[in-house]
Amino acid sequence: MNEFLLMQMVAAERLCVAHESKQVVLSELKNSLAGASGEQRTASLLKRELDLPGAIFLSDVHMPYKEGNAQIDLLLVHAAFICVLEVKNMIGEFYFDSVNFQFHRMIDGRREGMRNPEAQLHRAVKAASGFLGVPVHGVIVLASRSGKVVEAPKQYPVVSLDYLPFHLEQLAHGAKLFNVATITAKLQGLPVRNTNRHWLERQKITxxxxxxxxxxPTCRNCPLVWQERKWHCDGCEFTSRDAHEVTLQEYAVLFGNKLDTRVAYQLLGVKDKYVLYRLLEKSAPKSNVRGKRQIIENRDLLRAYFGRVYK
Incomplete structure (x- = not known):
């Protein structure tokens, strides 16, 4: 789960039902979960079955492209070739219109126009090639066995997930063209792209x-109450001493690690300042600025929490 997916999960769970963006957020989260599942299956299969010693995989890479960025699902770096993988975890029959560069699928007798994976891949390949200064391959990967290509694209191959290892192995012809360490070091030096503020503004989330x-964590919509040095749920009798740590990470993934002490009272739902200070002592210690605290980043808490929710 990357930072953006975690942000979508937090927003979907925390947004009020009546909020104007609630359904949009839920719909986007559904698509993101499907995409993440496909990318995870792809990466797992390649690590298990791909016979290319020394190959490096990078996921969710954002390359500078013109005045913006191009997002890459998976990037394979090998001494013999570099390849961008555009992973699609979709079902239905797929039609690539290579004349107008449009794309649609047929599902349950309905025609649905969608973003063209070939155009997305082409943009990502151009971005990678331009940034790295070397030729880059591209392939569209169908992660679901319930997807079928009826009209194929012209510029890039479309392969099923099961066949992907063989396709990639065929791209390696033995000649070492690239220094993998140099390429990966350059990629890892890319600045982390923060899409949080733009997305929150677009969805009008405050x-x-x-x-x-x-x-x-059991009822999910029921707030806990701090009593006798524990968090208590009146609905299911759940108790915990550190449930607030997940809440702090939820705030941080949306709004950043800096926490105003006045906001902390609202966020955790406590009124006693001594209780608040004890709760924040380790997870969000005081900063050098009066009235401000710094949440210690621990996204694994969110991954564990939402891993149970969306298992």
């Missing part, structure tokens, strides 16, 4: 639009 409080 702290006031969210359900605050420490969420019960």
């Amino acid at each position: 702290l006031d639009s969210l359900r605050l409080g420490v969420t019960c």
Whole structure:
């Protein structure tokens, strides 16, 4: 789960039902989960079955391209070739119109126009080639066995996930063209792209639009109450001493690691300042600025929490 997917999960769970972007956020999250599942299956298969010693995989890479960025699902770097993988975890019959460069699929008798994977891949290949200064291959990967290509694209191959290892192995002809360490070092030096603020603004998400409080991990929509040095759920009798740490990470993934102490009272739903200070002592210690705290980043807490929710 990358940072953006975690942000979508937090927003989907915390947004008030009546919020104007609630359904849009849920729909986008559904698509992101499908995409992440396909990319995870692809990466797992390649690590297990690809016979290319020394190959390096990088996921969710954002390459500078013209005045913006191009997002790459998976990038394979090998001494003999570099390849961009555009992973699609979709079902239905797929039609690539190479004349007008449009794309649609047929599913349950319905025609659905969608973003053209070939155009997305072409943009990513151009970005990678331009940034690295070397030729780059591209392939569209069908991660679902329930997808079928009826009209194929002209510029790039489309391969099923099962066949992908063989396709990639055929791209390696033995000659070492690239220094893998140099290429990966350049890629890892790319700045982390922060899409949070833009996405939050587009969806009109602010702290006031969210359900605050420490969420019960069992009921999920029920706020916990701090009593006798524990968090208690009145609905299912769940108790915990550190459930607030997930809440702090949820805030941080949306709004950043800096936390105003006045906001912390609202966020955790406590009123006693001594209780608040004890809760924040380790997870969000005081910063050098009066009234400000710094949340210690620990996204694995969110991955564990949402891993149970979306398993």
